[in-house]
Amino acid sequence: MKALVVQDDPNVQSLWAQSLKAAGHETCVADTETAALDALKSTGFDLVLLDLCLNGQNALGVATLATYRNPRCKVVVVTGSAVYSQRKLFAMSPAVAAALRKPVDIESILAVCERVGRRERSTPPPVVAHSAVEFRP
Template sequence: MKVLVVDDDPTVAEVVVGYLERAGFDTAHAADGPSALDLAAAEWPDLVVLDLMLPGMDGLDVCRRLRERGPIPVVMLTALGDEGDRVLGLEVGADDYVTKPFSPRELVLRVRSVLRRVAGPVAAAVPSVLRHADVEVDVRAHRVLRGGRELSLTAREFDLLCFFLAAPGRAFTREELMRRVWGWEFGDQSTVTVHVRRLREKIEDDPAAPRLLVTVWGVGYRLEVEPGCR
């Protein structure tokens, strides 16, 4: 599988590319946003490792522009402790993030984890077609319709939606969602919050007053069995 590494620090890029290649990935490297977009257009990668801080065009803009061209998994590199940047990265469509300084081995594991989710590990455990209210998911085709209109979901949003659709009426904590959807035993639970918010923006009439994917105060989230009923 091909991984595009986008980082303007030649030392970091060299280490990341080296570890990914030893792990069996085909890699390409870009030192700035425009070069990354050109490389992606020439040969669409299976995943992008994207530094948030880039000269000229930052990682958020690169992620947005990649998403405009098509669905693609993104693992974003962010500064240690900068929660605002991590949340922004998730909001524009990053599937995961790793904070600097980081372990190259951990990064390789995160890349593999995201690619496994893209292949549908959560979806594989549920029926091939899921329906709830006006939302329909064709799991095998990786296609989501709402009211007959196709929605564009990231790999993480798709897995999260499938997970909820497979267990309507059951409440899940953020910790449980991180473990069962993300495959993480620990991590920043704001990741779940951001993805739930993004999912609501796509499946709810009014994301600020959700009727499908509701908050269970003191617990987590639940997909309503009968949408609209409180």
């Protein structure tokens, strides 16, 4: 799985990236929303591990571009903010596959990323067409 780690704290960024690499994933890092958007424009990722608050700013635009560039890309949001409920985070972008609240340990982050990645690699359910509507059961 190709993952983009978006985190502005260099120590946490290193922990997340090295842990994903140790689990066998190809990783890239970004420490600002601009760097993350640039990375998404040039590379297709399967997963984005996103700290929602980068340098005091909401970085949910990263999730929007991730799904625009690759509709199968999933985003795992990690946040310490209570401003957004998990339900609101899921509603803000179709790419958000999981939302974790800080403090969160690295084992939980890895487990969620693996689960999201496994779901992504599995065969999607068939599309059912009925009249002018298509949906997945």
